[in-house]
Amino acid sequence: MSSTSPVLFDIQPQLATPIYRQVVEQVQRLVAGGQLAAGDELPSVRAVAERHAINPMTVSKAYSLLEAEGLLERRRGLGMVVAASAQPARVGGDRLALLEPALLAVARQANQLGVTPAQAVKALEQAFQSIEQDRP
Incomplete structure (x- = not known):
């Protein structure tokens, strides 16, 4: 398993795209592009919320959607990690x-x-x- 990934999301509140959607799409692209691999840990909900001055529920919603999609999984004591089944070809295809x-x-x-x-x-x-x- 990889160590904590230094992923910093590029959150842009002024965009029409909701913030939770920005997080979801960025994680999808990072996995599809091979910049995040299976087992890589994502920053905690609290860390992302504090860094970008956004509501933690927004980050939690994004992570939950990614978990439901099978891209992320919860690991006790580690938080959210990229799921073992998250292969770049499976996630992004093209x-x-x-x-x-x-x-x-x-x-x-x-x-x-x-x-x-x-x-x-x-x-x-x-x-x-x-x-x-x-x-x-």
């Missing part, structure tokens, strides 16, 4: 399919702003570069 809703939203917004596909692709590449620079 990782790009998990991106489709966000990509469609970006495409719609770019179109409304008059941004060309080439400009949008360049902006996405710059965003990836920015993320790479932020990594330790």
Whole structure:
């Protein structure tokens, strides 16, 4: 079993997507992308709630949904861990399919702003570069 995973969720309260849904989708993507593996421990409900100044019930709801989905399991004394059955292929199948809703939203917004596909692709590449620079 892996040690505690340093997963820090990117919670954005200003988004239309409910916070619990953001947590659920981020865990799904982390498992699908192989960044979280079976046995990896997730941060406690309390730790996530305190770090992001959100209601612990919100985090608990997200974790419970992920548990019902079979992606997480409760381990006595450890809290929530990625389930042994959570394989990247089983969870995400096609990782790009998990991106489709966000990509469609970006495409719609770019179109409304008059941004060309080439400009949008360049902006996405710059965003990836920015993320790479932020990594330790």
